[in-house]
Amino acid sequence: MSRRRSFKPVKITINGKTRTVYNVVQAGNTLLNDWPEQTPAAKVAERLVLDVFNDAAGPEQVRRAFITAAKASDIKFSS
Numbered sequence: 001m002s003r004r005r006s007f008k009p010v011k012i013t014i015n016g017k018t019r020t021v022y023n024v025v026q027a028g029n030t031l032l033n034d035w036p037e038q039t040p041a042a043k044v045a046e047r048l049v050l051d052v053f054n055d056a057a058g059p060e061q062v063r064r065a066f067i068t069a070a071k072a073s074d075i076k077f078s079s
Contacts, residue, residue, distance in 0.1 A: 005052060007063040012075040024052045024059050027066045041065070041072035 005024040012019060021027050028049035039070050041058050046064035051057035063079075070077040 005059050008079060010063060010066060010070075010077055010079045012070055021066065024049055024062050027062050031066070031069065035069070035073065036075070037073055039061040039069065039072045041069040045069045 006022060007024070010021045012021065012026075012030070014030075014036060015041070019030070021030055028046065031042055031046050031049065045062065048057045048062045048065045052059060052062055067077060067079060069075075
């Protein structure tokens with residue numbers, strides 16, 4: 001994993017399972033496969049994940065959007 005796609009870890013708990021997300025790929029996989037609901041904030045985060053791979057966004061933007069999506073879905077997180 002390229003350093004440019006990594007970010008400061010975010011620990012989240014979904015359905016009683018705690019995991020730590022370290023990079024854009026993990027954030028994208030979590031949003032697509034494990035997220036409990038597709039809120040507008042989650043959709044924004046998903047789009048930003050794709051934007052990173054097109055050099056249109058940075059990993060920190062994904063991290064911020066991921067945290068915003070967690071708040072919108074009442075997912076417990078710590079960063």
